[in-house]
Amino acid sequence: MMLRPAEISNADRYRLLIGTVLPRPIAWVSSLDAEGRPNLAPFSYFTVACSDPMTLLFCPQMPAATGRAKDTLPNVRERPEFVVNICDESTVEAMNATSAPLPPGRSEFEHAGVAPAESVTVFVPRVAAAPVAYECRLQRIVDVGEGPGSGSVVFGEVLCVHIRDALWVDGKVPLEGLRPVGRLAGNAYARVTDVFELRRPD
Ligand SMILES: Cc1cc2nc3c(=O)[nH]c(=O)nc-3n(C[C@H](O)[C@H](O)[C@H](O)COP(=O)(O)O)c2cc1C
Numbered sequence: 443m444m445l446r447p448a449e450i451s452n453a454d455r456y457r458l459l460i461g462t463v464l465p466r467p468i469a470w471v472s473s474l475d476a477e478g479r480p481n482l483a484p485f486s487y488f489t490v491a492c493s494d495p496m497t498l499l500f501c502p503q504m505p506a507a508t509g510r511a512k513d514t515l516p517n518v519r520e521r522p523e524f525v526v527n528i529c530d531e532s533t534v535e536a537m538n539a540t541s542a543p544l545p546p547g548r549s550e551f552e553h554a555g556v557a558p559a560e561s562v563t564v565f566v567p568r569v570a571a572a573p574v575a576y577e578c579r580l581q582r583i584v585d586v587g588e589g590p591g592s593g594s595v596v597f598g599e600v601l602c603v604h605i606r607d608a609l610w611v612d613g614k615v616p617l618e619g620l621r622p623v624g625r626l627a628g629n630a631y632a633r634v635t636d637v638f639e640l641r642r643p644d
Pocket of ligand 1: 513515537538544
Protein backbone atom coordinates (compact mmCIF):
# COMPACT_ATOMS: atom_id res chain seq x y z
CA MET A 443 0.00 0.00 0.00
CA MET A 444 1.15 3.49 -0.69
CA LEU A 445 -0.36 6.56 0.95
CA ARG A 446 0.26 10.14 -0.06
CA PRO A 447 -0.15 12.70 2.74
CA ALA A 448 -1.99 15.07 0.41
CA GLU A 449 -4.60 12.40 -0.36
CA ILE A 450 -5.50 11.28 3.18
CA SER A 451 -7.16 13.16 6.03
CA ASN A 452 -5.25 14.90 8.78
CA ALA A 453 -6.74 12.36 11.24
CA ASP A 454 -5.23 9.53 9.17
CA ARG A 455 -1.86 11.30 8.94
CA TYR A 456 -1.92 11.68 12.72
CA ARG A 457 -2.87 8.04 13.35
CA LEU A 458 -0.21 6.81 10.93
CA LEU A 459 2.45 8.83 12.69
CA ILE A 460 1.55 7.94 16.27
CA GLY A 461 1.01 4.29 15.33
CA THR A 462 4.38 3.86 13.64
CA VAL A 463 6.78 6.27 15.33
CA LEU A 464 6.88 4.57 18.72
CA PRO A 465 7.45 3.99 21.56
CA ARG A 466 7.88 7.69 22.24
CA PRO A 467 9.47 9.04 25.42
CA ILE A 468 7.42 11.58 27.34
CA ALA A 469 8.54 15.11 28.21
CA TRP A 470 6.47 16.30 31.14
CA VAL A 471 6.91 20.02 30.58
CA SER A 472 6.41 22.69 33.24
CA SER A 473 6.21 26.36 32.25
CA LEU A 474 4.87 29.68 33.56
CA ASP A 475 2.34 31.95 31.90
CA ALA A 476 2.76 35.71 31.56
CA GLU A 477 1.29 36.21 35.06
CA GLY A 478 3.65 33.63 36.55
CA ARG A 479 1.04 30.88 36.95
CA PRO A 480 2.45 27.35 36.57
CA ASN A 481 1.44 24.93 33.83
CA LEU A 482 2.31 21.25 33.38
CA ALA A 483 1.63 19.06 30.33
CA PRO A 484 3.01 15.90 28.67
CA PHE A 485 4.48 15.83 25.15
CA SER A 486 5.53 12.61 23.47
CA TYR A 487 6.81 14.32 20.33
CA PHE A 488 10.03 14.62 22.28
CA THR A 489 13.68 13.78 21.86
CA VAL A 490 17.29 14.89 22.27
CA ALA A 491 18.68 17.43 19.79
CA CYS A 492 22.36 17.26 20.81
CA SER A 493 24.69 17.07 23.81
CA ASP A 494 26.86 20.16 23.23
CA PRO A 495 25.12 22.43 23.90
CA MET A 496 22.95 19.99 25.83
CA THR A 497 19.62 20.45 24.04
CA LEU A 498 16.17 18.83 24.11
CA LEU A 499 13.17 19.39 21.87
CA PHE A 500 9.44 18.79 22.12
CA CYS A 501 6.55 19.63 19.79
CA PRO A 502 3.18 21.08 20.80
CA GLN A 503 0.63 20.54 18.04
CA MET A 504 -2.22 22.84 17.08
CA PRO A 505 -5.27 20.59 17.61
CA ALA A 506 -7.62 20.41 14.62
CA ALA A 507 -10.57 20.38 17.05
CA THR A 508 -9.86 23.72 18.75
CA GLY A 509 -7.48 25.46 16.35
CA ARG A 510 -5.97 27.10 19.45
CA ALA A 511 -2.34 26.71 20.56
CA LYS A 512 -1.73 24.61 23.68
CA ASP A 513 -0.93 26.74 26.73
CA THR A 514 2.67 25.54 26.92
CA LEU A 515 3.54 27.20 23.60
CA PRO A 516 2.47 30.80 24.37
CA ASN A 517 3.97 30.31 27.84
CA VAL A 518 7.46 29.54 26.57
CA ARG A 519 7.20 32.31 23.94
CA GLU A 520 6.31 34.76 26.72
CA ARG A 521 8.72 33.47 29.39
CA PRO A 522 11.51 31.68 27.55
CA GLU A 523 12.24 28.87 30.00
CA PHE A 524 10.75 25.51 30.98
CA VAL A 525 11.53 22.25 32.73
CA VAL A 526 11.41 18.84 31.03
CA ASN A 527 10.51 16.36 33.77
CA ILE A 528 11.01 12.69 32.92
CA CYS A 529 7.94 10.54 33.50
CA ASP A 530 8.41 7.07 35.03
CA GLU A 531 6.07 4.23 36.04
CA SER A 532 5.36 5.81 39.42
CA THR A 533 4.22 9.14 37.95
CA VAL A 534 2.46 7.96 34.79
CA GLU A 535 -1.07 8.40 36.15
CA ALA A 536 -0.37 11.89 37.47
CA MET A 537 1.25 12.71 34.11
CA ASN A 538 -1.89 11.58 32.30
CA ALA A 539 -4.07 13.70 34.60
CA THR A 540 -2.06 16.78 33.63
CA SER A 541 -3.03 16.31 29.98
CA ALA A 542 -6.57 17.49 30.81
CA PRO A 543 -7.57 20.51 28.69
CA LEU A 544 -7.77 23.06 31.51
CA PRO A 545 -8.42 26.75 30.80
CA PRO A 546 -5.31 28.93 30.48
CA GLY A 547 -3.93 29.96 33.88
CA ARG A 548 -5.39 26.96 35.72
CA SER A 549 -2.53 24.93 37.24
CA GLU A 550 -2.25 21.24 36.32
CA PHE A 551 0.06 20.87 39.34
CA GLU A 552 -2.98 21.60 41.56
CA HIS A 553 -5.50 19.81 39.34
CA ALA A 554 -3.50 16.54 39.35
CA GLY A 555 -2.08 16.84 42.89
CA VAL A 556 1.50 17.01 41.63
CA ALA A 557 3.92 18.50 44.17
CA PRO A 558 6.20 21.17 42.69
CA ALA A 559 9.83 21.73 43.70
CA GLU A 560 11.85 24.90 43.23
CA SER A 561 14.22 25.00 40.30
CA VAL A 562 17.72 26.43 40.53
CA THR A 563 18.39 28.23 37.24
CA VAL A 564 14.83 29.01 36.07
CA PHE A 565 11.72 30.41 37.77
CA VAL A 566 9.59 27.53 36.51
CA PRO A 567 8.88 24.86 39.17
CA ARG A 568 9.82 21.27 38.44
CA VAL A 569 8.00 18.05 39.43
CA ALA A 570 9.32 17.00 42.85
CA ALA A 571 8.67 13.29 42.21
CA ALA A 572 10.34 13.19 38.79
CA PRO A 573 13.44 10.96 38.76
CA VAL A 574 15.10 13.38 36.35
CA ALA A 575 14.33 17.03 35.56
CA TYR A 576 16.04 19.21 32.97
CA GLU A 577 15.88 22.94 33.60
CA CYS A 578 15.93 24.59 30.16
CA ARG A 579 16.30 28.02 28.59
CA LEU A 580 14.36 28.41 25.34
CA GLN A 581 16.83 28.20 22.48
CA ARG A 582 14.45 28.62 19.56
CA ILE A 583 11.00 27.72 18.27
CA VAL A 584 10.56 26.45 14.73
CA ASP A 585 6.95 26.65 13.54
CA VAL A 586 5.97 23.91 11.07
CA GLY A 587 2.85 24.64 9.04
CA GLU A 588 -0.06 26.87 10.00
CA GLY A 589 -3.46 26.35 11.57
CA PRO A 590 -5.10 23.12 12.79
CA GLY A 591 -2.75 20.12 12.53
CA SER A 592 0.39 22.26 12.41
CA GLY A 593 3.09 22.11 15.05
CA SER A 594 6.01 23.88 16.61
CA VAL A 595 9.40 22.48 17.57
CA VAL A 596 10.55 23.94 20.87
CA PHE A 597 14.29 23.65 21.54
CA GLY A 598 15.61 24.12 25.06
CA GLU A 599 19.20 24.36 26.21
CA VAL A 600 19.68 22.48 29.46
CA LEU A 601 21.02 24.69 32.24
CA CYS A 602 20.75 22.25 35.12
CA VAL A 603 19.95 18.54 35.54
CA HIS A 604 18.33 17.10 38.66
CA ILE A 605 18.76 13.34 38.85
CA ARG A 606 18.20 10.96 41.75
CA ASP A 607 21.51 9.92 43.30
CA ALA A 608 20.78 6.24 42.61
CA LEU A 609 20.33 6.99 38.91
CA TRP A 610 23.78 8.44 38.27
CA VAL A 611 26.29 5.69 39.04
CA ASP A 612 29.86 5.90 37.76
CA GLY A 613 28.77 8.19 34.95
CA LYS A 614 25.94 5.91 33.75
CA VAL A 615 22.19 5.64 34.33
CA PRO A 616 21.00 2.16 35.45
CA LEU A 617 17.86 1.59 33.36
CA GLU A 618 16.23 -0.70 35.95
CA GLY A 619 16.30 2.20 38.41
CA LEU A 620 14.73 4.69 36.00
CA ARG A 621 11.68 2.61 34.91
CA PRO A 622 10.74 4.90 32.01
CA VAL A 623 7.46 4.65 30.11
CA GLY A 624 6.87 5.11 26.40
CA ARG A 625 3.77 6.36 24.62
CA LEU A 626 2.19 4.17 21.96
CA ALA A 627 -0.95 4.93 19.90
CA GLY A 628 -4.30 5.77 21.52
CA ASN A 629 -4.26 5.22 25.28
CA ALA A 630 -1.48 2.61 25.21
CA TYR A 631 1.87 2.84 26.98
CA ALA A 632 4.92 0.59 27.18
CA ARG A 633 7.30 -0.28 30.01
CA VAL A 634 10.91 -1.03 29.19
CA THR A 635 11.07 -4.63 30.42
CA ASP A 636 12.47 -6.67 27.54
CA VAL A 637 15.90 -5.33 26.71
CA PHE A 638 18.39 -6.94 24.35
CA GLU A 639 21.82 -5.87 23.19
CA LEU A 640 23.27 -5.50 19.72
CA ARG A 641 26.92 -4.65 19.15
CA ARG A 642 27.52 -1.92 16.64
CA PRO A 643 29.87 -2.70 13.79
CA ASP A 644 33.46 -1.46 14.19
C1 LIG B 1 1.36 10.87 27.06
C2 LIG B 1 0.86 12.09 26.32
C3 LIG B 1 1.64 12.64 25.33
C4 LIG B 1 1.22 13.78 24.63
N1 LIG B 1 2.02 14.29 23.66
C5 LIG B 1 1.65 15.41 23.01
C6 LIG B 1 2.51 15.99 22.03
O1 LIG B 1 3.61 15.51 21.74
N2 LIG B 1 2.08 17.13 21.42
C7 LIG B 1 0.89 17.72 21.74
O2 LIG B 1 0.56 18.77 21.17
N3 LIG B 1 0.08 17.20 22.68
C8 LIG B 1 0.43 16.07 23.32
N4 LIG B 1 -0.39 15.54 24.29
C9 LIG B 1 -1.62 16.26 24.67
C10 LIG B 1 -1.30 17.42 25.61
O3 LIG B 1 -0.62 16.97 26.77
C11 LIG B 1 -2.60 18.11 26.04
O4 LIG B 1 -3.20 18.69 24.89
C12 LIG B 1 -2.42 19.16 27.11
O5 LIG B 1 -3.68 19.60 27.57
C13 LIG B 1 -1.63 20.37 26.66
O6 LIG B 1 -1.49 21.19 27.80
P1 LIG B 1 -1.27 22.75 27.76
O7 LIG B 1 -2.44 23.35 26.99
O8 LIG B 1 -1.28 23.10 29.22
O9 LIG B 1 0.05 23.04 27.09
C14 LIG B 1 -0.02 14.38 24.97
C15 LIG B 1 -0.82 13.81 25.97
C16 LIG B 1 -0.39 12.68 26.64
C17 LIG B 1 -1.24 12.07 27.72
